[in-house]
Amino acid sequence: MCAADLLPSNFSHIYVEEDALGYPMADEVLKHFPGSIIVRIKHYKDVFNRPGQDSAVQSRSKNLILAVNRGRKIFDASPVCQDFGYGKFYYVQSAMNCVFNCDYCFLKGMYGTSNIVIFVNTDEYIKECEDKLKEGPMYLCASYDTDITALSSICSWQRVWEELALHNRDLTIELRTKSVVNNAVPCNNLIYAFTLSPGLIIKEYEKNTPSLEKRIESVNKAIDSGAKVRLCFDPIIYIRDYEVCYNDFADTIIRNIDIQKVKDISIGTFRISSDYLLNLRKGSPDSPAVLFPFDRENGFCVYPKDLKDRMIGVLKDRFEGAGFGSKLYIF
Amino acid sequence: MIYVFAAINCEIAPLKQLESDDLKIILTGIGKVNAAFALGRTFPGKNTRSEHNNDVIINIGTCGASNLHGLFLVNKITDESTGRDYYPDMLRVKGFPEAHLITVDRVKTDPEPFTLYDMEASAIFMAGSKIISPDRMFFIKVVSDNGNVEGVTEEGVSNMMNEYLPSIKSLIDQILAGLDHSTASPCYDDINQKLHSSASMQVQVCELMDFARSIGIDGSELFEQEGAGLVSSRKEGKEVIARVRSRLTSF
Numbered sequence: 001m002c003a004a005d006l007l008p009s010n011f012s013h014i015y016v017e018e019d020a021l022g023y024p025m026a027d028e029v030l031k032h033f034p035g036s037i038i039v040r041i042k043h044y045k046d047v048f049n050r051p052g053q054d055s056a057v058q059s060r061s062k063n064l065i066l067a068v069n070r071g072r073k074i075f076d077a078s079p080v081c082q083d084f085g086y087g088k089f090y091y092v093q094s095a096m097n098c099v100f101n102c103d104y105c106f107l108k109g110m111y112g113t114s115n116i117v118i119f120v121n122t123d124e125y126i127k128e129c130e131d132k133l134k135e136g137p138m139y140l141c142a143s144y145d146t147d148i149t150a151l152s153s154i155c156s157w158q159r160v161w162e163e164l165a166l167h168n169r170d171l172t173i174e175l176r177t178k179s180v181v182n183n184a185v186p187c188n189n190l191i192y193a194f195t196l197s198p199g200l201i202i203k204e205y206e207k208n209t210p211s212l213e214k215r216i217e218s219v220n221k222a223i224d225s226g227a228k229v230r231l232c233f234d235p236i237i238y239i240r241d242y243e244v245c246y247n248d249f250a251d252t253i254i255r256n257i258d259i260q261k262v263k264d265i266s267i268g269t270f271r272i273s274s275d276y277l278l279n280l281r282k283g284s285p286d287s288p289a290v291l292f293p294f295d296r297e298n299g300f301c302v303y304p305k306d307l308k309d310r311m312i313g314v315l316k317d318r319f320e321g322a323g324f325g326s327k328l329y330i331f
Numbered sequence: 332m333i334y335v336f337a338a339i340n341c342e343i344a345p346l347k348q349l350e351s352d353d354l355k356i357i358l359t360g361i362g363k364v365n366a367a368f369a370l371g372r373t374f375p376g377k378n379t380r381s382e383h384n385n386d387v388i389i390n391i392g393t394c395g396a397s398n399l400h401g402l403f404l405v406n407k408i409t410d411e412s413t414g415r416d417y418y419p420d421m422l423r424v425k426g427f428p429e430a431h432l433i434t435v436d437r438v439k440t441d442p443e444p445f446t447l448y449d450m451e452a453s454a455i456f457m458a459g460s461k462i463i464s465p466d467r468m469f470f471i472k473v474v475s476d477n478g479n480v481e482g483v484t485e486e487g488v489s490n491m492m493n494e495y496l497p498s499i500k501s502l503i504d505q506i507l508a509g510l511d512h513s514t515a516s517p518c519y520d521d522i523n524q525k526l527h528s529s530a531s532m533q534v535q536v537c538e539l540m541d542f543a544r545s546i547g548i549d550g551s552e553l554f555e556q557e558g559a560g561l562v563s564s565r566k567e568g569k570e571v572i573a574r575v576r577s578r579l580t581s582f
Contacts, residue, residue, distance in 0.1 A: 054464040288545040
């Protein structure tokens with residue numbers, strides 16, 4: 001018997017803030033886990049922010065925390081994110097952490113835990129969003145500190161943001177995911193941003209995520225339904241024979257997705273805050289994706305410039321060649 | 332190493348048979364101050380987290396409860412005097428009933444229902460969490476009384492611990508089987524000596540060696556191929572590092 005056999009499955013324990021009990025979303029989540037042990041807590045930070053947690057061990061058996069977000073809910077997005085030309089570019093923190101286990105994920109670097117927080121006070125989020133909209137149109141990433149679509153089988157946050165976009169034309173919402181989107185909503189100001197990676201990268205570095213085939217199928221369903229779709233080839237990860245790998249990947253995308261129906265494509269290489277990289281390396285001590293000897297630039301770890309340009313060039317050239325140049329965003 | 336902490340002799344006596352090279356049993360004495368002191372005495376010295384990556388703390392003992400019986404694994408500890416809550420990660424053990432434990436300063440004569448009461452756990456968690464991650468701390472409690480301790484004898488406690496010894500042993504076996512033993516990062520002294528490495532060069536060597544290992548390349552050989560053995564100054568050492576970096580980032 002190996003260690004993994006002894007670790008119970010995800011969400012064996014659900015930590016619930018006393019204040020969160022009674023919120024419809026808390027009830028909705030809990031009904032999915034009748035066998036889980038419920039531990040009542042005063043504040044989510046008492047569990048989420050404990051010092052010295054071993055997030056690598058926790059990642060094999062993640063637990064869930066249901067909480068009320070009493071503080072700010074909408075934040076300015078990080079400068080390392082693409083703003084796609086939108087001036088007012090924000091993200092909303094409706095959940096923290098992810099069910100997936102990607103070696104390179106910045107969440108692993110940012111949070112000292114693999115446990116997942118879902119905030120349940122949806123009405124207060126909607127109000128803060130509507131208040132902010134009074135200042136003018138805004139672009140909101142609703143799947144930023146999490147993969148909200150991947151959580152949609154247990155909570156309705158994705159539907160909350162879809163509804164909000166449908167009723168507020170000045171609000172453009174991006175739902176970024178590596179998961180499969182069910183029933184994408186056609187709406188001009190609602191963007192389903194699918195992160196797509198080569199099969200080899202998914203197998204090696206994006207553990208527990210859907211295969212490239214399933215993601216492509218989901219992209220096509222969303223396009224067919226009339227939804228706005230963005231393809232994100234970001235982060236590109238350096239591997240041996242990356243040129244062959246990403247050229248094959250571009251072939252697969254061009255062959256299987258009608259890219260003329262895609263809103264836009266973003267391309268970017270892996271980059272991360274130097275502080276976060278230290279934590280990532282602790283959590284994935286054998287992963288070349290995070291052990292690569294990166295250059296340091298203004299507090300961020302990046303691939304050496306010539307390598308970065310070559311890696312981006314592989315995909316950029318292919319999609320420009322396919323007549324997609326004007327809708328490419330490079331980071 | 333597994334460190335088992337228990338408060339009184341009659342709790343410890345039955346556990347003695349579990350003692351081994353990998354499992355040490357420590358008597359704390361009753362109460363939070365004694366418990367915290369016992370931890371400090373057990374882990375003297377610098378005490379960084381990395382020193383204790385392979386260590387486990389288990390607190391075993393009896394407790395009071397009004398309507399619970401048997402052995403419990405604790406998933407939440409409340410320190411009654413401060414009101415603070417502590418949460419061990421419940422990751423490595425399954426199949427045991429769990430409960431909330433309140434650590435009190437004096438015997439609780441009117442316990443809340445479905446709650447355990449002891450006098451050490453919060454201090455052990457607090458002191459232990461300075462150096463041990465919460466997935467490596469376990470609190471195992473056997474209910475000995477309902478708040479009225481008049482009928483509780485040393486012999487009775489020993490008998491009770493003996494009765495639950497198979498469960499305790501099974502629990503410790505699960506903990507042992509679930510442990511990953513991490514090894515400390517090598518410091519690559521040999522290469523650094525050859526390169527006349529400064530502190531920042533040592534960090535770079537370590538980074539390059541770790542990356543080389545992760546992609547199945549012998550980093551030491553790579554440094555040798557790039558002339559590590561011929562270096563006579565720090566400047567030349569830096570040039571070797573640059574060449575190794577260049578090769579590794581274009582493999």
